[in-house]
Amino acid sequence: MNTPQLIAAIQQFGRDRDTARKWTDPNLTAQAIQARRAQLLDTAVHKLRQAADPETGISAAGQAHTAALAALRSTDAAKAVTRQHHWQRAQMLLDAGRSLDVLVANESDPEILAAIAEWGPTYLRTQQARPDGVHPTQIDEPDTSALTNSIIDRLADGDPVASNRVFRDAVAARTQNERSQMWASVIDGTAAGSHNPTALTALHQHDTVAYDAIADVVYDRQTATSQTPS
Incomplete structure (x- = not known):
């Protein structure tokens, strides 16, 4: 309705x-x-x-989000190496005190954003505090959805070309679901x-x-x- x-x-x-x-x-x-x-x-x-x-909105948002995640991934070997270099540069900024949120907010290059989307969740897991005496398998996984959504938002804000449509669709579906x-x-x-x-x-x-x-x-x-x- x-x-x-x-x-x-x-x-x-x-x-x-x-x-x-x-x-x-x-x-x-x-x-x-x-x-x-x-x-x-x-x-x-x-x-x-x-x-x-609400179920209709959840289903549509989930499908659009899955499509956006698929668009972020690359099976191209050369592109994978380039993205790893991008991530190494991003990691230097993180080590210098920047946050992932700041990196994403100030970045517009799709490949760099894709690199953060690929490696950022792992970085968040490594930064999660582990209480004394607690085994790693007993620690809940951090919620990385906010990071992924912010990257999709940034990619949706890019030039209105066909390659960005999947990200704009994901943002629109998420907004409708909310x-x-x-x-x-x-x-x-x-x-x-x-x-x-x-x-x-x-x-x-x-x-x-x-x-x-x-x-x-x-x-x-x-x-x-x-x-x-x-």
Whole structure:
């Protein structure tokens, strides 16, 4: 669903929730009325949850990311040697106190970035602290996804040629996936009656108009006063 459709789904849930809470029938007992209200609310919750489909975004992002990683690899022997030289130069800068983040942010050469993508994760593993008495096999592997994503971002920012398309596609799919996950968290919290502060803060930063459009429903407010997540 696009943003207007997601907003509409949440607003409709707010109306359905109000209808469920106010539903009554003079011919029924109080217990029967409460049971019917609960049934109507369950129906509204189920309908709202159907609006969130994060799995599609995860699948598309995963496929695009895999394609980008494949594009970073090279089976060309000469290119592999060149990349190793690039990495040795990068390692000298790391030894001098630079960080991988700084190297990536200041680099635009695709081959140097590819070299960092190939050797950088191993470097991060070697820099991971090992507590005394802990065997190397017992240490969790460091998360290197942020490094890989930053390299893909830099390559996507390069000249708009066909060779960069796979990286631009990966960034676009990741962005869409993050959006899907954000909305899924907002919807899940709204349906459960316990809003997700992290997701709502992200939505407020990403799209203030959308946030304002659903805030009353999400926070289950009866008045239209503004509430900004802290």
